[in-house]
Structures are given as structure tokens and as C-alpha cells.
Amino acid sequence: MILYLLNFLYLNSFTRGIFKWILRIITGKCELLRIVYSKEPDLLKILNIESSLRLSKSRKLNHVHISDNLDDKKLVQDIITEKSINIQYHSRFVVPMELYLSQISGYHKLTREVEHLRKIPYSSENSEHEDLLMKLWNKLNPGVKLPSRKTVLWEDIGFQGKDPATDFRGMGMLGLNCLVYLSLCHTETARYLLSHSHHPKYGYFFAIVGINITSVAYQFLMRGKLRSHFYAAVKKKPLMSDFYRIFIHFYYEFDKYWMSKQPDSIMEFERIRTEFEQIMLNLLESNNVPLQFTFI
Incomplete structure (x- = not known):
């Protein structure tokens, strides 16, 4: 019951924004930085990144699922700009993030290709x-x-x-x-x-x-x-x-x-x-x- 309540509060746009703001104050890192730097397996990182982008209020960041011509490098630069990431301190964020975004956008493009063939x-x-x-x-x-x-x-x-x-x-x-x-x-x-x-x-x-x-x-x-x-x-x-x-x-x-x-x-x-x-x-x-x- 407690986990369900926490999950509900996190998915709620208002309370989620508060949680993210508190965690950024405490850690000094935005949500995407925290995910990439975590000790979680790559699979969980990708799933969490996908969820974070989908729930983002930024129109530049939440289009990863719908674009067939997504430029992963440009999206990383958009993330760096939108999240005010100091790239001098977080240079190791770029390469894995590009790979994760490539897998996410590629997966969603594949679903569209499969559906196109079926039709x-x-x-x-x-x-x-x-x-x-x-x-x-x-x-x-x-x-x-x-x-x-x-x-x-x-x-x-x-x-x-x-x-x-x-x-x-x-x-x-x-x-x-x-x-x-x-x-x-x-x-x-x-x-x-x-x-x-x-x-x-x-x-x-x-x-x-x-x-x-x-x-x-x-x-x-x-x-x-x-x-x-x-x-x-x-x-x-x-x-x-x-x-x-x-x-x-x-x-x-x-x-x-x-x-x-x-x-x-x-x-x-x-x-x-x-x-x-x-x-x-x-x-x-x-x-x-x-x-x-x-x-x-």
C-alpha cells in the first residue's frame, strides 16, 4: 500500500516535480544524471530514462518515442541545455546517454516499422x-x-x-x-x-x-x-x-x-x-x- 501511494505521488506531475527538486538540491544532480551514474543494470537505467523523458514537461525532451529521425547527439545536447548540466564536470554522462537514447528511439521506431509491414x-x-x-x-x-x-x-x-x-x-x-x-x-x-x-x-x-x-x-x-x-x-x-x-x-x-x-x-x-x-x-x-x- 505504501509503495503504491509513493508511486502514485511520484507519477503525479506536481508531487513528482517536488520530489525531483528535493533530490536535485540534496545530490546536486538532475534526474537523468542520477540515473546514468547509478549502480543499476543498464536495462533499468534505460527503462528509467525512458520514463523520465516521457514524463518531462519539456517538449524538446519528451518526443523520443514519436520521431523517426531522432538525432541522439542533438537530444543529449538538448538535455544538457535544458537541465543546466555542467559538461566539464559531467563529461562521462554523454557517451552512455547517447547509447541509451539510441536504444530507446530505435525500439520505438522498430514498433512502427513492424506495424507498417503488418498493414x-x-x-x-x-x-x-x-x-x-x-x-x-x-x-x-x-x-x-x-x-x-x-x-x-x-x-x-x-x-x-x-x-x-x-x-x-x-x-x-x-x-x-x-x-x-x-x-x-x-x-x-x-x-x-x-x-x-x-x-x-x-x-x-x-x-x-x-x-x-x-x-x-x-x-x-x-x-x-x-x-x-x-x-x-x-x-x-x-x-x-x-x-x-x-x-x-x-x-x-x-x-x-x-x-x-x-x-x-x-x-x-x-x-x-x-x-x-x-x-x-x-x-x-x-x-x-x-x-x-x-x-x-
């Missing part, structure tokens, strides 16, 4: 989309030529019918990009998962499951559940490849979970996927540490 519908009239789809086929079934664009052979890699275009509705081009990245950059893992999907008793639809797992990774990213992973594990601006690797990790772990459950049929997919999603969510929320990738 792009797959179009069989788009040659780039079709080329990506063919790359997926050729990597998973090398040497096997499709007799036509629409064929039941697509079911060999886990699509539901003759035209894969109809399966990307929910995740758009994000779903296809995840599958293509898996097949091109982690081919051994992709073929391992594909072979499991052909299991005579516990088989599943490789591509469809991949699109579903894309949805899990996407939802976690948008809900902020992957923030701690990115801030702790990616010591730079995160890229789309970092998101794709999370997708692959989830897919690999889901495959293990699916096989361990020994389902009676594919009809159990929704139940098992929901269980798996909760397991991953509990892991992310309880440990507050980066994911440990285990795929091949």
Missing part, C-alpha cells in the same frame, strides 16, 4: 510480393518446380490451399517476411521445423503456424512485453532482423511445446497456442531478462 496486404499483382513468396518455396523445396502459380503443392509447406495469398490476411507482409527470413537466414532451422510439420501423427501447417507465431511476436511487441529484451540484449538501435530472430525463437519453442503435448489432431492448435503464449508471457514478465535463443 501491407499481400497482393498477387505485386511482383515484389510474388518474388518473396517464390523465394520461400525455392528455399524450402529446392529443385521442385511449381506447375502453376495456384497449385495444391503449396500445401507441402503448410499453406491451406492452392493460393497462399489468402493466408496472409491477418499479418500481411509481416507474416511473409518472417517466413522468408527464417528460410533464407536460418535454413537449417526452417527445414527442421518443416520436417516436424510433416510428422505422421503430430503434424501441423508449417506456413499457417508461422503466421500465427508472427502474430504472437507482434502482439508482445505492441504491448511492450519485448521492451526489456531489446533494451538488455540489443546494444544498438534494434533492426527488423532482431524482431525476426524473436519470431524464430518463438516458433522453435512452440514446435517443442507442440510435440511435447502430443495433440490428437490439429484441432487442438488454438488451445495449445494459447497455453504457449501464456508461458512466454509469464517468462517475459517474471524474469525481466533477455530471451535466450535456442534455435539451430
Whole structure:
């Protein structure tokens, strides 16, 4: 109850301002200086810096989440000016702050890039989309030529019918990009998962499951559940490849979970996927540490 009250008072703009003023008088340092100089792990520093900037009354400082062209060096200079930091005494503040800001702004830019890809519908009239789809086929079934664009052979890699275009509705081009990245950059893992999907008793639809797992990774990213992973594990601006690797990790772990459950049929997919999603969510929320990738 006491911690809840303190947190409420701190988040209240008026009382928070008083707390910050008192601490600055006592320590001689602004909030951002105190965070950077603290003994906390980098992850907690980044989370605290992000919160401090978000709650800042300065319009120069609280735009870190919304700018796609954020200049981290300029923002540090804005902080130095706004907070009246004597750089002669606090020169060691600059380098780590630039790195932390790079991770924060990069994470938020990544969420926008992922959302943008998800909103792009797959179009069989788009040659780039079709080329990506063919790359997926050729990597998973090398040497096997499709007799036509629409064929039941697509079911060999886990699509539901003759035209894969109809399966990307929910995740758009994000779903296809995840599958293509898996097949091109982690081919051994992709073929391992594909072979499991052909299991005579516990088989599943490789591509469809991949699109579903894309949805899990996407939802976690948008809900902020992957923030701690990115801030702790990616010591730079995160890229789309970092998101794709999370997708692959989830897919690999889901495959293990699916096989361990020994389902009676594919009809159990929704139940098992929901269980798996909760397991991953509990892991992310309880440990507050980066994911440990285990795929091949």
C-alpha cells in the first residue's frame, strides 16, 4: 500500500516535480544524471530514462518515442541545455546517454516499422510480393518446380490451399517476411521445423503456424512485453532482423511445446497456442531478462 501511494505521488506531475527538486538540491544532480551514474543494470537505467523523458514537461525532451529521425547527439545536447548540466564536470554522462537514447528511439521506431509491414496486404499483382513468396518455396523445396502459380503443392509447406495469398490476411507482409527470413537466414532451422510439420501423427501447417507465431511476436511487441529484451540484449538501435530472430525463437519453442503435448489432431492448435503464449508471457514478465535463443 505504501509503495503504491509513493508511486502514485511520484507519477503525479506536481508531487513528482517536488520530489525531483528535493533530490536535485540534496545530490546536486538532475534526474537523468542520477540515473546514468547509478549502480543499476543498464536495462533499468534505460527503462528509467525512458520514463523520465516521457514524463518531462519539456517538449524538446519528451518526443523520443514519436520521431523517426531522432538525432541522439542533438537530444543529449538538448538535455544538457535544458537541465543546466555542467559538461566539464559531467563529461562521462554523454557517451552512455547517447547509447541509451539510441536504444530507446530505435525500439520505438522498430514498433512502427513492424506495424507498417503488418498493414501491407499481400497482393498477387505485386511482383515484389510474388518474388518473396517464390523465394520461400525455392528455399524450402529446392529443385521442385511449381506447375502453376495456384497449385495444391503449396500445401507441402503448410499453406491451406492452392493460393497462399489468402493466408496472409491477418499479418500481411509481416507474416511473409518472417517466413522468408527464417528460410533464407536460418535454413537449417526452417527445414527442421518443416520436417516436424510433416510428422505422421503430430503434424501441423508449417506456413499457417508461422503466421500465427508472427502474430504472437507482434502482439508482445505492441504491448511492450519485448521492451526489456531489446533494451538488455540489443546494444544498438534494434533492426527488423532482431524482431525476426524473436519470431524464430518463438516458433522453435512452440514446435517443442507442440510435440511435447502430443495433440490428437490439429484441432487442438488454438488451445495449445494459447497455453504457449501464456508461458512466454509469464517468462517475459517474471524474469525481466533477455530471451535466450535456442534455435539451430
